[in-house]
Amino acid sequence: MLFEPDLSTPYLREAARLRDAFAVDAVAHDQAGGRPLDQLRLLKDSGLLRLTLPRAFGGEGQPWSTALRVGREFAKADGSLGHLFGYHCSSQHAAHVRGSPRQAEALYRASAEGNWFWANNANSAARSLLGKWQGDHWLLNGSKPFTSGSHIADRVHITWIDEDSGRTLDATIPADRAGWRALDDWDAFGQRQTGSGACRYENVRVEAEEVFERTGPADAAYRTLTPFIQQSVLLxxxxxxxxxxxxxARDYTVNESRPWVHSGVERHVDDPWVKRVYGDLYTRTLAATALADQALEVLDRVWEKGDALTAAERGEASITLAAANAFAGNTALDVTSKIFEVTGARSTARGLGLDRFWRNVRTHTLHNPEEYKTRNVGYWFLTGEPPVPSGIQ
Structure with a gap:
């Protein structure tokens, strides 16, 4: 099958099985939106939620490249599920990047044992959640936007602002913590099952031991890799x-599309225009795949370096990732739009759900502007200077 993953790898074989299961009712789930609880149950049963946890602590010990290829498979059927799985993996490692080895080990073990699904409630750009130290714990009040996965999470990575000092703190809390709730108010036309709306905090207690203990300099290169992971998920x-x-679209064209009245052919697939459009879209998707796979290799390499990662190595890696991300986003927008030119008016039927691919990509790319990625690459090409690490890079 075209674009099929390496099925000799058991994790990707399982991802392909789940992809096919998700595809059965992907259109209905997209139209309904809400909480993908059926899909979450399948994910938990598969064991893939433990994919990137270290083997020593009960996980599968797989690299980011495997996890992100799993998410890629899910996105073939449902972009929301690819998004949620990737952000789950990212949040699982929050303590490893931002906390202490002791905290990371404890959370790895608990996550593996509990088969937790994680969510990201740590949007550092939002300063709408404040905390007050109460002598032996924190008390949080406010809200956080863009909280993907929080509506179905077992555990949540959070950040807030200390209202006395102004500094940002990280922690993890269980999703059933008193006073914390996902509003489940995400109403975008795409990524409709990600729950990427707001979360409310009303006197939420965070214990001292739940707060991450930062070790080493906060600006060390390895401590700035979280945006790499998040951007790789989107990519x-x-x-x-x-x-x-x-x-x-190919399946629809082969089995359902009628030739245009002025095409002079009996089969739609024999129309030179149709051939050219599919040839172009396939070639560009192949190129995007090659760039994405190269970026996965780079991500694995910088992650494995750990504290030994240098700023120069990080900067070089950021260019590879930015280029792949920008190209994949633009390619996906073109593919998901132009398929309608060669499938025909009947392919816009709501029941087919072909529009969900474009709606999902269009929604996601607006959170991840290609313009700034491409400028970073261009500036590096002209000057040799990589972009400065940031929470949204």
Whole structure:
């Protein structure tokens, strides 16, 4: 099958099985939105939620490249699930990047044992959540926007502002903590099951031991890799969505599309225009896949370096990732839009759900502007200076 993963790898074989299961009712789930509880149950049963946890602590010990290829497979059927799985993996490692080895080990073990699904409630750009130290614990009040996965999470990575000092703190809390709730108010036209709306905090207690103990300099290169992971999640959601849309459109064209009245051919697939459009979209998707796979290799390499990672190595890696991300996003937007030119008016039927691919990519790319990625790459090409690490890079 075109764009099929390496099925000799058991984790990708399981991802392909789940992808096919998700595809059965992906259109209905997209139209309904809300909480993907059926899909979450399948994910938990698969064991893939432990994929990147270290083997020593009960996980599978797989690299980021494997996890992100799993998310890519899910996105072929449902971009929301690729997004949620990737952000789950990212949040699992929050203590490893931002806390102490002791905290990371404890959370790894607990996550593996509990088969936790994690969510990201740590949008550092939002200063709408404040905390007050109460002598032996923190008390949090306010809200946080763009909290993907919080509506179905077992555990949540959070950040807040100390209202006395103004500094940002990190912690993890269980999703059933008193006073914390996901509003489940996400109403965008795409990524409709991600729960990426707001969360409310009303006198939420955070214990001292739940707060991350930062070790070493906060600006060390390795401590700035969280945006790399998040951008890699988006990159592979873009790519998986493009691949899934192209395959779905091909099947419709082969089996359902009628030739244009002025085409002079009896079969739609024999129309030179149709051939050229599919050839172009397939070629560009292949190129995006190659760039994405290169970026995965780079991510694995910088992650494995740990505290030994240098700023120069991080800067070089950021260019590879930015280029792949920008190209995949633009490719996915073109693929998910142009397929309609060669599938025909009947392919816009709501029941087919081909529009979900474009809606998901368009929604996601607006949170991840290609313009700034491309400028970073261009400036590096001209000057040799990589972009400065930031929470949204």
């Amino acid at each position: 592979n959601v873009f790519l998986g969505t493009a691949q899934g849309a192209l395959l779905a």
